[in-house]
Amino acid sequence: MKTIPIFIESIIYPIFVQKIEPMIKEFNTTGTCYAEDHYLMDNSAKLTAIFALIERGKYFVINRPRQYGKTTTLFHLVDKLNETEEYLPIKLNFQGIDDMWLHSDKLFAKVFMLKIEEALKYTSPQLFDFLQQKKESVISMDTLSVLITEMVHQTDKKLVLLIDEVDASSNYESFLKLLGTLRTKYLGRKSPQHATFYSIVLAGVHDIKSLKFKLRNPDDAQFNSPWNIAVDFEVRMSFSPQEIAPMLEEYSQAEKVEMDVAAIAEHLYYYTSGYPFLVSKLCKNIVEKIVAKRAEKVWTLEDVELAVRLMLRENNTNFESLIKNLENHQDLYDLTMRILIDGERIPFNPHEPISQLGRMYG
Numbered sequence: 001m002k003t004i005p006i007f008i009e010s011i012i013y014p015i016f017v018q019k020i021e022p023m024i025k026e027f028n029t030t031g032t033c034y035a036e037d038h039y040l041m042d043n044s045a046k047l048t049a050i051f052a053l054i055e056r057g058k059y060f061v062i063n064r065p066r067q068y069g070k071t072t073t074l075f076h077l078v079d080k081l082n083e084t085e086e087y088l089p090i091k092l093n094f095q096g097i098d099d100m101w102l103h104s105d106k107l108f109a110k111v112f113m114l115k116i117e118e119a120l121k122y123t124s125p126q127l128f129d130f131l132q133q134k135k136e137s138v139i140s141m142d143t144l145s146v147l148i149t150e151m152v153h154q155t156d157k158k159l160v161l162l163i164d165e166v167d168a169s170s171n172y173e174s175f176l177k178l179l180g181t182l183r184t185k186y187l188g189r190k191s192p193q194h195a196t197f198y199s200i201v202l203a204g205v206h207d208i209k210s211l212k213f214k215l216r217n218p219d220d221a222q223f224n225s226p227w228n229i230a231v232d233f234e235v236r237m238s239f240s241p242q243e244i245a246p247m248l249e250e251y252s253q254a255e256k257v258e259m260d261v262a263a264i265a266e267h268l269y270y271y272t273s274g275y276p277f278l279v280s281k282l283c284k285n286i287v288e289k290i291v292a293k294r295a296e297k298v299w300t301l302e303d304v305e306l307a308v309r310l311m312l313r314e315n316n317t318n319f320e321s322l323i324k325n326l327e328n329h330q331d332l333y334d335l336t337m338r339i340l341i342d343g344e345r346i347p348f349n350p351h352e353p354i355s356q357l358g359r360m361y362g
Helices: 006-020 044-055 070-082 105-120 125-137 141-153 173-187 241-255 261-272 276-293 301-312 317-328 330-340 353-360
Strands: 059-063 087-093 158-164 199-204
Touching: 044 070, 044 199, 059 070, 070 087, 070 158, 070 199, 087 105, 105 125, 105 141, 105 173, 125 141, 141 173, 241 261, 241 276, 261 276, 261 301, 276 301, 276 317, 317 330, 330 353
Parallel strands: 059 199, 087 158, 158 199
Antiparallel strands: none
């Protein structure tokens, strides 16, 4: 049997080993978090609670501030749905839709169906082929409604529609009419001619349930919500110390770093209230700006406090978003000034509009 010359082996072997070595994980503060690439907090309880809403056929909205893990949650939810034989998830993203598609019902109905078709291309070739044949029939919200019903009858699986960044289109009447169409179908979903998505999950910053839509002619003053069929979403999306701890434990074992996991998790929660971006950002600061500069591989409570001070002195996308929202809403700016700068104590009323705005923007 021929053998590889030693000098060639010395070149090829390191390249081969380099290719099969697993990627080094990191604390992620941008985009979707993937288990194979990033250290993740334990979101299993959240996914279980959300999945239970889907199993009951509910329509609901995950509205939370920017960088609160909505996109990551939808990604892992799709994985969980794909593990079953019962459901077929259809995940869309409304961010980046060209304005040209939003100025008429016909165009928005068409782009909505095109996005569904694109989502099904690799997950359900049968439905993809069906939509390829039928998509030209979509010329209005009514014809879109008919095609949705026909699509549902083409499969034995329960279709679950998930739309990320849904409020990117919420300023347009065509989007509100789409919600109205889906609402009408939901109300008649027990009839074969109105068969529709088994469950719908919308994710965005704004509460879509609060949108108002003029259902009749332009002179009619009657308004109604196009999404008042949605159930209240009460799943806590922030992370408790017990949910932060598994991420620290994994990192500690992988990188051979000593730390009091429970104490560090509590300290991170104290400074962040479990806001996903802030937790990951503090961990990232400790790894890259504190521990990296010393020989001993250990995390301390003082490291967390130093990471907080470093974060407060830097620019980041989360702070920029907060500042933008304060500058765009003078009442919210004034309220924040009265509390943080003037030290005024103001009774909290969750139903007061300015308080609602502050909670919505984080």
